[in-house]
Amino acid sequence: MKRREFLKSAAYGSGGIWLHSKLHSGIFAPLPQKFSASDTVTIGKTGIKTSRLAMGTGTVGVGHHSHQSDLGVKGLSELLLNGHEHGLRFFDSADSYGSHPHVAEALKHVRRDQVTVLTKTWARNAAGVRADLDRFRRELGTDYIDICLMHCLTEADWTERYRGAMDVLSEAKEKGTIRAHGCSCHSIEALRAAAQSPWVEVDLARINPSGSHMDADPETVVSVLRQMKTAGKGVIGMKILGQGDLSKRQDEAIKFALSLGVLDAFTIGAETKTEQEDLVRRIAAA
Numbered sequence: 001m002k003r004r005e006f007l008k009s010a011a012y013g014s015g016g017i018w019l020h021s022k023l024h025s026g027i028f029a030p031l032p033q034k035f036s037a038s039d040t041v042t043i044g045k046t047g048i049k050t051s052r053l054a055m056g057t058g059t060v061g062v063g064h065h066s067h068q069s070d071l072g073v074k075g076l077s078e079l080l081l082n083g084h085e086h087g088l089r090f091f092d093s094a095d096s097y098g099s100h101p102h103v104a105e106a107l108k109h110v111r112r113d114q115v116t117v118l119t120k121t122w123a124r125n126a127a128g129v130r131a132d133l134d135r136f137r138r139e140l141g142t143d144y145i146d147i148c149l150m151h152c153l154t155e156a157d158w159t160e161r162y163r164g165a166m167d168v169l170s171e172a173k174e175k176g177t178i179r180a181h182g183c184s185c186h187s188i189e190a191l192r193a194a195a196q197s198p199w200v201e202v203d204l205a206r207i208n209p210s211g212s213h214m215d216a217d218p219e220t221v222v223s224v225l226r227q228m229k230t231a232g233k234g235v236i237g238m239k240i241l242g243q244g245d246l247s248k249r250q251d252e253a254i255k256f257a258l259s260l261g262v263l264d265a266f267t268i269g270a271e272t273k274t275e276q277e278d279l280v281r282r283i284a285a286a
Helices: 003-025 069-085 100-107 126-140 163-175 188-196 218-230 250-259 273-285
Strands: 040-042 049-051 053-056 090-092 116-121 145-153 178-185 202-206 234-238 265-268
Touching: 049 053, 053 069, 053 273, 069 100, 069 273, 090 100, 090 265, 100 116, 100 126, 116 126, 126 145, 126 163, 145 163, 145 188, 145 202, 163 178, 178 188, 178 234, 188 202, 188 218, 202 218, 218 234, 250 273
Parallel strands: 053 090, 053 265, 090 116, 116 145, 145 178, 178 202, 202 234, 234 265
Antiparallel strands: 040 049
């Protein structure tokens, strides 16, 4: 191997080496179809139709704050509405991002039945989830939530350990309080458990070509996501740009996400209207 090639591979790390091999095996040949951020997609078997690109509100989101919620209610709601004007119909929020009031403000200016609202709960027991669902709907200013996920699961046995919380979400779906339930995972063990669980209707999964902020290397994660897709689960990608690590490789990362054939949609959190409109343009140009 030439010195330049060796240094390039070393800089990429293991995920980048996998990507490098896929580049030469044809995975990044021209995509078989044109894509748009505003394409209407269906999330698994839920029947929920929304846009391919979700507007993330939680880049580095923790403790009821995120880069997006720090824009203020006016700033973030206007950003969401700007995306709506460009055909984006998917609002991705969470209690831990502190973005519910911002989404609520945006919802005042659009038809509720024409947008998809996703949020996430950290509660791990029945009482906590029940209280969260009531509070979330008040904070969001809506009678129902389209998708509610159990947030940041890491345990391999979570489908047994948190059965009480899962049962409350199932009851909420029966009552029409939510339209679909599922999880976001932050370990490969939790992700594999989600793939095997009939209860999981939607999974929010970390995926990008370099393995940045992911549960395992890209090849391993993609293999699990294929199982989910085959089972009819809705699969939504997150960390598409590696929480900013791939900011200089955006076209590569977006094309990677589109090429996989396992993501119904994916979420990226822009912080300005310029960034948001650039994402829309890049997806169309992929």
